[in-house]
Amino acid sequence: NAAFCVGVSCEGLGESVTSQYGTMLQAMSPLFGIDVNDGDTAAACVDNASAAVARMITTSPSSVPLAQVLPVLLKVLPLKNDMTENETVYNCLFGMLEKNQPDLIANKLELSRVFAEAASEASKVDDDLKEKLKLALQSLH
Secondary structure, eight states: OHHHHHHHHHHHHGGGGGGGHHHHHHHHGGGGGSOGGGOHHHHHHHHHHHHHHHHHHHHOGGGSOHHHHHHHHHHHOSOSSOGGGHHHHHHHHHHHHHTTOHHHHTTHHHHHHHHHHHHSTTOOSOHHHHHHHHHHHHHHO
């Protein structure tokens, strides 16, 4: 829940907290090392941290060290437990993809894996978002 609060705070407070992004990212960093196979609570922690980072990127991409953050974020996607955060995470990635954000394009293979898994039949992602993911996946090839 703390990671969720960080993300929502960054989203709501906007540019006024970007100077603290480095500290926030460091504080959330251990959450990305949690084994999501340790149960729903563990998976929810990682999902909330992922959504928090997506909110930070969406709010102020220039305040996030994307070259370091994106590989870590993509590695834990797609979300495993908190499906309510799918829109936040994937809209962030779609936005960067539309802008051909260089650090995201540098992780094109991992991004393709994430989109393919999230758009698969077995995925818990809602159907509308699956369609957007499939279109985005086509644009990567």
